[in-house]
Amino acid sequence: xxxxxxxxxxxxxxxxxxxxxxxxxxxxxxxxxxxxxxxxxxxxxxxxxxxxxxxxxxxxxxxxxxxxxxxxxxxxxxxxxxxxxxxxxxxxxxxxxxxxxxxxxxxxxxxxxxxxxxxxxxxxxxxxxxxxxxxxxxxxxxxxxxxxxxxxxxxxxxxxxxxxx
Numbered sequence: 001x002x003x004x005x006x007x008x009x010x011x012x013x014x015x016x017x018x019x020x021x022x023x024x025x026x027x028x029x030x031x032x033x034x035x036x037x038x039x040x041x042x043x044x045x046x047x048x049x050x051x052x053x054x055x056x057x058x059x060x061x062x063x064x065x066x067x068x069x070x071x072x073x074x075x076x077x078x079x080x081x082x083x084x085x086x087x088x089x090x091x092x093x094x095x096x097x098x099x100x101x102x103x104x105x106x107x108x109x110x111x112x113x114x115x116x117x118x119x120x121x122x123x124x125x126x127x128x129x130x131x132x133x134x135x136x137x138x139x140x141x142x143x144x145x146x147x148x149x150x151x152x153x154x155x156x157x158x159x160x161x162x163x164x165x
Contacts, residue, residue, distance in 0.1 A: 022082050034058040038094050038101055047085035054094040056105055066091055099158040106135035113162040119155045
């Protein structure tokens with residue numbers, strides 16, 4: 001394709017953004033096993049990127065397993081040249097201070113206290129703190145004052161585990 005005189009021809013690549021490709025790489029590495037990706041963020045600029053990967057597991061997820069996965073992921077990112085220039089990679093579990101993002105995370109917290117902000121109806125939200133008694137495909141059950149609130153996953157705005165101290 002020739003550009004008119006005085007103009008440059010520009011080709012646009014339809015390549016996925018770095019974060020999307022990196023997310024796919026992590027998910028491929030983890031497969032369908034008990035460890036899964038909760039969240040991922042890539043920030044910074046060329047030569048000073050920070051890559052944060054938050055993993056959770058249906059089983060125990062110890063520091064040794066996180067270190068192994070970090071090394072494997074770093075190798076894949078380097079060989080695939082996904083991140084331009086040097087970068088810092090941090091692989092960890094989400095920690096108690098981060099909200100639960102995926103329905104799969106709730107099962108691990110059965111019997112623990114949760115703080116949940118949820119939508120009762122459009123434009124009307126509610127907060128509840130109580131014991132997580134149910135986590136299934138449709139949503140969660142949170143017990144407080146002897147009553148259980150059934151909350152669908154689509155209605156949850158955010159939920160956090162409440163630490164006992």
